[in-house]
Amino acid sequence: MSSAPAADGPLVVGVDSSTQSTKVLVVDAATGRVVASGQAPHSVSSGVARESDPEEWWNALCAALEQCGSAAREVAAVAVGGQQHGLVTLDARSRPVRPALLWNDVRSAGQARTLVDRLGGPKAWAERVGSVPGPSFTVTKWAWLSEHEPEAARATAAVRLPHDYLTERLTGSGTTDRGDASGTGWWASGTEAYDEEILGLVGLDPELLPRVVRPGEVAGTVRGSGELPFSKGTLVAPGTGDNAAAALGLGLRPGTPVLSLGTSGTVYAVSRRRPADPTGTVAGFADARGDWLPLACTLNCTQAVDRVAALLSLDREAVEAGSSVTLLPYLDGERTPDLPHASGLLHGLRHDTTAGQLLQAAYDGAVHSLLGALDLVLEADADRSAPLLLIGGGARGTAWQDTVRRLSGRPVQVPEARELVALGAAAQAAGILTGEDPAAVARRWGTAEGPVLPPVERDESALARIAGVVSDAAPLLGSAGHEDARP
Ligand SMILES: Nc1ncnc2c1ncn2[C@@H]1O[C@H](COP(=O)(O)OP(=O)(O)O)[C@@H](O)[C@H]1O
Numbered sequence: 485m486s487s488a489p490a491a492d493g494p495l496v497v498g499v500d501s502s503t504q505s506t507k508v509l510v511v512d513a514a515t516g517r518v519v520a521s522g523q524a525p526h527s528v529s530s531g532v533a534r535e536s537d538p539e540e541w542w543n544a545l546c547a548a549l550e551q552c553g554s555a556a557r558e559v560a561a562v563a564v565g566g567q568q569h570g571l572v573t574l575d576a577r578s579r580p581v582r583p584a585l586l587w588n589d590v591r592s593a594g595q596a597r598t599l600v601d602r603l604g605g606p607k608a609w610a611e612r613v614g615s616v617p618g619p620s621f622t623v624t625k626w627a628w629l630s631e632h633e634p635e636a637a638r639a640t641a642a643v644r645l646p647h648d649y650l651t652e653r654l655t656g657s658g659t660t661d662r663g664d665a666s667g668t669g670w671w672a673s674g675t676e677a678y679d680e681e682i683l684g685l686v687g688l689d690p691e692l693l694p695r696v697v698r699p700g701e702v703a704g705t706v707r708g709s710g711e712l713p714f715s716k717g718t719l720v721a722p723g724t725g726d727n728a729a730a731a732l733g734l735g736l737r738p739g740t741p742v743l744s745l746g747t748s749g750t751v752y753a754v755s756r757r758r759p760a761d762p763t764g765t766v767a768g769f770a771d772a773r774g775d776w777l778p779l780a781c782t783l784n785c786t787q788a789v790d791r792v793a794a795l796l797s798l799d800r801e802a803v804e805a806g807s808s809v810t811l812l813p814y815l816d817g818e819r820t821p822d823l824p825h826a827s828g829l830l831h832g833l834r835h836d837t838t839a840g841q842l843l844q845a846a847y848d849g850a851v852h853s854l855l856g857a858l859d860l861v862l863e864a865d866a867d868r869s870a871p872l873l874l875i876g877g878g879a880r881g882t883a884w885q886d887t888v889r890r891l892s893g894r895p896v897q898v899p900e901a902r903e904l905v906a907l908g909a910a911a912q913a914a915g916i917l918t919g920e921d922p923a924a925v926a927r928r929w930g931t932a933e934g935p936v937l938p939p940v941e942r943d944e945s946a947l948a949r950i951a952g953v954v955s956d957a958a959p960l961l962g963s964a965g966h967e968d969a970r971p
């Protein structure tokens with residue numbers, strides 16, 4: 485929460501409306517200097533559902549902008565990056581019909597399985613949509629809603645993603661972009677258009693969906709609201725999903741791998757080739773520029789490890805090495821590997837296992853899932869010794885950095901810039917002012933710069949041990965039985 489004087493260029497605002505909070509940066513478009521920032525939390529329901537009230541996102545955005553002080557009143561353009569996949573249902577007055585179903589709500593696992601079969605199996609989905617939809621994908625959430633709350637589905641006059649919702653509150657018109665649309669499951673990456681057959685399968689009228697704005701196109705202008713510091717007519721860029729926004733914010737070039745440690749864990753790279761992974765591990769997202777963003781995502785990352793630390797009454801950095809205990813931190817079910825009904829699992833506990841070693845095992849379990857998927861995300865000719873870019877809240881933690889280095893055997897680069905999603909949104913906003921490619925804007929700003937931590941020898945025995953437990957425990961991890969017992 486800072487504010488600073490005189491900028492060299494016009495000011496732009498980048499927003500990151502992610503799972504736990506909304507972050508806002510006011511950035512000098514000429515230099516990339518952050519002149520003011522703000523952050524406000526939102527709540528997510530606990531138990532089997534993962535839901536948030538979209539009104540809370542809007543209130544958090546207004547509160548975070550308020551913290552930016554006078555700088556926010558001078559901005560020329562704004563863009564919103566947001567958590568992917570969430571199903572926002574609006575009534576005829578553009579009010580939420582019910583809370584949004586978030587990306588990490590796994591209740592639609594059954595609908596996902598049915599939908600995969602109905603379109604001809606995983607390969608057919610991968611070729612057509614770019615992804616095999618699991619319960620994170622919006623299409624499965626709409627199918628779940630139609631089945632479990634038909635009255636809410638009937639009351640729905642518009643369907644939006646989280647970033648679409650906030651963008652529409654700014655402009656008054658329903659828009660999205662190719663990056664975020666590619667996480668719905670009803671946007672075909674082959675045709676780059678909504679897929680009417682898939683929409684027909686789930687009974688969703690295409691008229692309810694937002695217009696897909698092209699990269700570099702203006703989504704609209706701020707319509708004027710007493711709640712906001714912006715002047716009426718301020719330009720609004722398309723915005724995008726949070727991972728695609730971070731790719732912009734890093735000025736990412738094809739082939740450079742990113743590992744993001746936030747509420748979700750993600751691994752991704754920009755690619756020139758349209759992905760189509762029939763195993764479903766890699767989602768074939770579009771990026772926000774015209775390329776692709778093959779990505780794998782875990783449901784259990786920083787919050788799961790923090791939860792283990794809290795259970796052990798340890799600081800998150802109080803790890804100890806030297807044990808062969810294994811902890812699979814699948815507290816919320818898991819997406820990578822595809823185990824939506826799994827829960828956490830501990831194996832190899834001994835009398836002399838310490839609390840710090842248990843905590844290290846939680847880090848290892850979380851990072852193992854991400855690194856296992858990285859090989860599938862990267863193309864065959866990728867340089868596997870190049871540094872991994874480490875971003876997200878967890879990237880600031882020494883225990884996270886050390887675990888990624890030890891289990892990857894790769895150098896790790898930690899950008900000094902902290903809010904890469906919001907910076908990517910800001911770069912997109914700057915791009916609509918100057919006509920530049922947003923990734924080139926971010927490179928000009930030097931957002932990826934930061935220390936490179938040298939590689940250490942890869943801990944093959946830990947990787948093999950964890951993979952062995954995942955495999956041996958398959959009947960337990962795949963069981964839906966205990967899901968029904970959750971509150
Ligand atoms: N200094 C730190 N060291 C390690 N982890 C951190 C640190 N600061 C924040 N975190 C972790 O970052 C997480 C939030 O990351 P963030 O990328 O902001 O999440 P999201 O964007 O999903 O809301 C928190 O859950 C916390 O565990």
Ligand SMILES: O=C(CO)[C@@H](O)[C@H](O)COP(=O)(O)O
Nearest residue numbers: 502503567568587746747748
């Ligand atoms: O579902 C995915 C990616 O497919 C997640 O990465 C969400 O986009 C949520 O992101 P964070 O709130 O963890 O940043």
